[in-house]
Amino acid sequence: MPIVWSDQVRFLLALALSALVGLERERTKASGNPHAVGVRTHVLTSLFGFLLAELHKSGLTAPIAVGLGLVGAVQIVSYWKRTSDGPKGWTSELSVLISFAIGALCVVSEVWIPAAAAVLGTLVLTEKAEIERSVDRLDRAEFLAVIKFLLVTCIVLPMLPDREFTAWQINPARTWKIVVMVSSIGFVGYFLICKLGGRMGLWVSGLVGGIVSSTAVSVAMGRLAAREPGKSGAALQAAILASSVMYLRILVLVWLVHPDFGMVLAWRLGALCAVGILLAATVPSASSSQGEGGTNIQNPFEILPALGFAALFTLFSVATSMVRTFLGGSGLVLLALAVGVVDIDPFILSAVRNSSVERILIIAILMAMLSNTVAKGFYFGMQARPVRRQAFLRYFGWALLHLPVAFL
Numbered sequence: 001m002p003i004v005w006s007d008q009v010r011f012l013l014a015l016a017l018s019a020l021v022g023l024e025r026e027r028t029k030a031s032g033n034p035h036a037v038g039v040r041t042h043v044l045t046s047l048f049g050f051l052l053a054e055l056h057k058s059g060l061t062a063p064i065a066v067g068l069g070l071v072g073a074v075q076i077v078s079y080w081k082r083t084s085d086g087p088k089g090w091t092s093e094l095s096v097l098i099s100f101a102i103g104a105l106c107v108v109s110e111v112w113i114p115a116a117a118a119v120l121g122t123l124v125l126t127e128k129a130e131i132e133r134s135v136d137r138l139d140r141a142e143f144l145a146v147i148k149f150l151l152v153t154c155i156v157l158p159m160l161p162d163r164e165f166t167a168w169q170i171n172p173a174r175t176w177k178i179v180v181m182v183s184s185i186g187f188v189g190y191f192l193i194c195k196l197g198g199r200m201g202l203w204v205s206g207l208v209g210g211i212v213s214s215t216a217v218s219v220a221m222g223r224l225a226a227r228e229p230g231k232s233g234a235a236l237q238a239a240i241l242a243s244s245v246m247y248l249r250i251l252v253l254v255w256l257v258h259p260d261f262g263m264v265l266a267w268r269l270g271a272l273c274a275v276g277i278l279l280a281a282t283v284p285s286a287s288s289s290q291g292e293g294g295t296n297i298q299n300p301f302e303i304l305p306a307l308g309f310a311a312l313f314t315l316f317s318v319a320t321s322m323v324r325t326f327l328g329g330s331g332l333v334l335l336a337l338a339v340g341v342v343d344i345d346p347f348i349l350s351a352v353r354n355s356s357v358e359r360i361l362i363i364a365i366l367m368a369m370l371s372n373t374v375a376k377g378f379y380f381g382m383q384a385r386p387v388r389r390q391a392f393l394r395y396f397g398w399a400l401l402h403l404p405v406a407f408l
Contacts, residue, residue, distance in 0.1 A: 005111055011050060014106035017118035018046030018099040024125045025095055037092060042099040045071060049103030057107060064104050071100045095125060153180050170314055178349055179310045181256060206238025210245025215343075217242035218376040222383030232386040237280045239380050240394060243373065244276030250348060250369075258352040264362060268405045272369070275401055279394045283387075312346040320351050329360035336364040340371020366406035373399040 003009070022042030029038060048071070052063040075093035098121050105114040157180060162173035209217035221239040225232035247269040255262030316339065323331040332351075339347040348365050355361060377395025381388045 007054075007107075010106045010111065013111060014046050014050045014103045014114070015043055017102050017106070017114055018042045020118055020122050021095055021099055021102070021125070024122045025092065028125070037096060041096065045096050045099040046103035049100040050107055051103075053104040053107035056104075064108075067104075068097075068100060071097060091125065091128075095121065152176075170317065174353075175310055175313055178257065178313060178353075181253065206241035207245055209238075210242035211249055214239075214242040214246040215372070215376055215379065218380045219383075222380040225380075225384030225387060229386045232384055233283050235384065236380070236387045236391055236394075237283050239376070239391075240276055240280040240283075243376055243398075244273045244280065246372075247273040247276070247369070250345065253345065253349060254352055257349055258355070260357050261352045261355075261361075264357055265365065268362075268366065268408075271405060272398075272401065275398060279398060283390065283394075312343060313350050316347045317350040317353070320347070329363075332360060332364045333367050336368040337371045340368045340373075341375040344368045344372045363406045366402050370399045370402035370406075373402070 019039055019042065022037075022039035025042065026038040048067060049064075052067040055063040075090075075096055079090050079093050098117060102114040102118055105117070157173065157176050160172040160176050162171065164171050206217055206221070209220075218239045221235040221242075225235040251262060251265060251269045254265060319335060320332065323335050327334075336347065336351075347368055351361055351364060373395055377391055377399070381391040381395070384391060
């Protein structure tokens with residue numbers, strides 16, 4: 001039975017939400033902050049906002065604005081008196097303004113808005129110390145990465161034209177959306193590596209590193225195995241796990257771009273991912289001593305890599321169309337095998353975009369992955385002499401399994 005948000009229920013909701021904020025302030029006051037106002041002040045302020053909003057509903061236009069001005073003036077005076085002996089924060093005063101807004105919004109808006117404001121406001125107030133510690137731990141490179149993320153999503157994307165150009169139907173806005181989508185997934189993986197990889201060991205670094213770049217993980221783990229032979233088994237396991245995650249990452253990306261392709265590829269990529277996990281688990285335990293280490297992956301959300309991905313995506317979009325026009329399906333498979341040694345994401349996403357589900361495209365996608373798996377086995381094995389034979393057997397055997405999966 002749906003809840004009926006009558007005036008009476010909204011009144012009780014306003015009191016309860018403001019009391020929630022007030023209880024947090026009361027807790028802060030008990031912890032040694034004498035300037036924090038408590039439950040009564042917040043409830044009364046919310047009640048004041050609720051009553052003024054009811055006057056607004058009856059046809060008066062000024063009550064809410066006047067009330068907000070009065071409450072704001074009181075908080076300014078309170079802040080001025082508190083800071084007479086030195087600068088202080090104004091969290092307490094701002095929380096009172098939030099309680100006033102909660103009371104008014106319970107009358108004039110959908111109830112989820114004041115509810116969300118109260119819960120999120122209380123959470124921010126409660127987690128003040130943790131937020132300050134997180135800011136202290138955020139280094140300059142990570143902060144700049146966040147700024148660049150906002151730049152390419154909130155500024156660059158809206159500026160790009162959302163229409164087709166040339167006979168190859170190049171759409172700048174649509175291309176950049178795919179760039180943002182791929183980079184965002186890698187961005188999350190990068191932060192997980194920074195926060196978990198060094199503490200949780202090579203396996204976690206491999207699993208999370210596969211979200212960013214399984215090729216980069218393979219190269220980094222090969223270097224680690226060459227430098228520290230005692231960790232070569234764990235390094236091989238991490239590299240294979242990263243490649244296993246690659247199948248899931250690509251499946252998610254394809255599903256977002258073209259769900260029909262995602263449905264067809266789901267069992268194929270899921271099976272190849274499971275094979276990779278099994279191959280990692282069968283690395284002899286004698287050579288798989290778990291150790292701490294990092295994959296030294298660079299932050300994927302940089303401007304130049306994003307531009308490079310956009311250029312590759314556009315290039316492969318045109319190349320795929322040309323190859324299919326002049327060489328047919330066999331040419332597309334050869335192109336897939338060639339691009340697998342570099343970066344398969346832009347090729348696969350360009351192949352499925354604006355395409356109907358065809359058998360030759362499924363084969364081409366799997367052939368690109370086959371080529372990429374062989375390349376990663378070569379990158380790792382040529383550096384990791386202690387486990388070179390194990391690496392080649394696993395990677396090349398894994399690559400061969402792409403053939404029956406592709407042609408079924």
